[in-house]
Amino acid sequence: xxxxxxxxxxxxxxxxxxxxxxxxxxxxxxxxxxxxxxxxxxxxxxxxxxxxxxxxxxxxxxxxxxxxxxxxxxxxxxxxxxxxxxxxxxxxxxxxxxxxxxxxxxxxxxxxxxxxxxxxxxxxxxxxxxxxxxxxxxxxxxxxxxxxxxxxxxxxxxxxxxxxxxxxxxxxxxxxxxxxxxxxxxxxxxxxxxxxxxxxxxxxxxxxxxxxxxxxxxxxxxxxxxxxxxxxxxxxxxxxxxxxxxxxxxxxxxxxxxxxxxxxxxxxxxxxxxxxxxxxxxxxxxxxxxxxxxxxxxxxxxxxxxxxxxxxxxxxxxxxxxxxxxxxxxxxxxxxxxxxxxxxxxxxxxxxxxxxxxxxxxxxxxxxxxxxxxxxxxxxxxxxxxxxxxxxxxxxxxx
Amino acid sequence: xxxxxxxxxxxxxxxxxxxxxxxxxxxxxxxxxxxxxxxxxxxxxxxxxxxxxxxxxxxxxxxxxxxxxxxxxxxxxxxxxxxxxxxxxxxxxxxxxxxxxxxxxxxxxxxxxxxxxxxxxxxxxxxxxxxxxxxxxxxxxxxxxxxxxxxxxxxxxxxx
Numbered sequence: 389x390x391x392x393x394x395x396x397x398x399x400x401x402x403x404x405x406x407x408x409x410x411x412x413x414x415x416x417x418x419x420x421x422x423x424x425x426x427x428x429x430x431x432x433x434x435x436x437x438x439x440x441x442x443x444x445x446x447x448x449x450x451x452x453x454x455x456x457x458x459x460x461x462x463x464x465x466x467x468x469x470x471x472x473x474x475x476x477x478x479x480x481x482x483x484x485x486x487x488x489x490x491x492x493x494x495x496x497x498x499x500x501x502x503x504x505x506x507x508x509x510x511x512x513x514x515x516x517x518x519x520x521x522x523x524x525x526x527x528x529x530x531x532x533x534x535x536x537x538x539x540x541x542x543x544x545x546x547x548x549x550x551x552x553x554x555x556x557x558x559x560x561x562x563x564x565x566x567x568x569x570x571x572x573x574x575x576x577x578x579x580x581x582x583x584x585x586x587x588x589x590x591x592x593x594x595x596x597x598x599x600x601x602x603x604x605x606x607x608x609x610x611x612x613x614x615x616x617x618x619x620x621x622x623x624x625x626x627x628x629x630x631x632x633x634x635x636x637x638x639x640x641x642x643x644x645x646x647x648x649x650x651x652x653x654x655x656x657x658x659x660x661x662x663x664x665x666x667x668x669x670x671x672x673x674x675x676x677x678x679x680x681x682x683x684x685x686x687x688x689x690x691x692x693x694x695x696x697x698x699x700x701x702x703x704x705x706x707x708x709x710x711x712x713x714x715x716x717x718x719x720x721x722x723x724x725x726x727x728x729x730x731x732x733x734x735x736x737x738x739x740x741x742x743x744x745x746x747x748x749x750x751x752x753x754x755x756x757x758x759x760x761x762x763x764x765x766x767x768x769x770x771x772x773x774x775x776x777x778x779x780x781x782x783x784x785x786x787x
Numbered sequence: 788x789x790x791x792x793x794x795x796x797x798x799x800x801x802x803x804x805x806x807x808x809x810x811x812x813x814x815x816x817x818x819x820x821x822x823x824x825x826x827x828x829x830x831x832x833x834x835x836x837x838x839x840x841x842x843x844x845x846x847x848x849x850x851x852x853x854x855x856x857x858x859x860x861x862x863x864x865x866x867x868x869x870x871x872x873x874x875x876x877x878x879x880x881x882x883x884x885x886x887x888x889x890x891x892x893x894x895x896x897x898x899x900x901x902x903x904x905x906x907x908x909x910x911x912x913x914x915x916x917x918x919x920x921x922x923x924x925x926x927x928x929x930x931x932x933x934x935x936x937x938x939x940x941x942x943x944x945x946x947x
Contacts, residue, residue: 475797483794533797543813543825543835548793548801555796611870656818721833774831 409453413442417671430531432733433763435671436756439678440686450679457676464673465741466629466643467666468734470621472529472558473647474655474662478599481559484552491549491711492556498703500525506696510689511750515571519743519751522564523758524700528733529554535728535767546712546721550729553711561735562591562641568739569638572746587632587641594649606654618661621650640738670734677737678756680744685753693757701762701769704730723777724770731766732759822846851912874931876907877944881924885944891918899939901932 420434442450450457500521507513507520532554541547566583575583598605609624610617625646632642650658708726717725740755769776790804799817806812813835815823820843825835841849879885885893896902906913906920907927913920930940 480794480796484796529797537798540837541835542795542798542815542817542823543801543837545833548795551796551798607870717833718831720831 435674439675443679460672461676464669469643473644488552522739523736526735531731546717546725549711610654697761719780720777724773728770886924901936905929
């Protein structure tokens, strides 16, 4: 009898600790996710909270699995952006461009400005201003789409405007994210211009290409069993994300571009196959951001974050009010559009995550507190939007 | 009738039109082939009030009852889901050599490998017609097969 090498015994040291910790994290997230669904709140803020509690300076203090979580978070970011790209087609983008360019411009001016001012004052640098401008500018596509769906508002008149604003923000992120990635890394002006123009060109080429050849490329790629489609799409995405990282342009943009390139049936299949994976690693991503923030740094920024949240809640309501008005919605529809758009979530965390990773750690607590407030408040307020619109209703005419 | 179609990015499409009695009807078709049919609230005309929702099969059944054109679209979708399979509509022109012959006379399956899965006459749809089915000028055949097979079938059916 030859001695079989005992596979289990040669497992890397510390693997047991890692499994225990990671399992514990996932289990806690599963429970929190269930809770959040029951009360109708997005799980994103709860995941952040879990990260704060579990991390350094928190109640538990994970350490064995942090390296693994860091890789998991990177995968989560890539999958978030990939699935976001899969959501859109060139046609949808074109139709939004035709109707809602002014809404997009107003959205940027109203919502990026308060963040930029806050970043300048609190983080004391123009890099901080750039980062916080993005944090307050971009609504959470995930939360907003979910709330619109859950409240049964898909057929409402204001909904195309709401989704239109989200599309514009998400596509502009393809230029903004590489900008932030290069700037926080201390890149030169030339490097910024190269990174931004390269990714904008990539997005435009892919949007045009997918409009004309998307169906063919997609069919070639997804003409196979589920398992192979999953591996192919994920493989290509990671390679492209890796290449964009080599170019200092943030892996997220590469993943987004791959998602944009797939349309129609190919996109539908990829979405279905990737969404469980996305749910897993996106949760890890949010937890990991929470882990990177020391809870003791939160109380000092709480006041500032609340103030910023209130201001940018109002500016988002104005944005939604204007955008829905363009589509002919009345005061209540316009208020619903504004309040639902006020949710900030994954993109704020993505942007702040880039800054924190590059050493701008002050952006972490401020963004965490800010997202915690608006990701919870906006869906709740959106539910009662009609009530907030009462002052704007035309007075009933006396008979 | 004026149907206003709006794209709902990430969701699907939204169709809105006015009925005879000035009520407005809205149909949202999601990308996973779920249909939400709603009217609008009397008090707030921007709020859709769901009348009923349909899954893909139910929507197909309803469309079959309401009208034929929907079916051809669905068949096209079906063929997109199966790699290598295509579907096309071929018209039997008046005075074609099959005008008045039976479907079996075309020998499409033997000669091209493709099948006729439906026959659209006026606004009626005959699903899976028998070989004995007679053909009349103006009939539209929905043919399913490989692209080459369909091209051959088209050549046979359209030859004078």
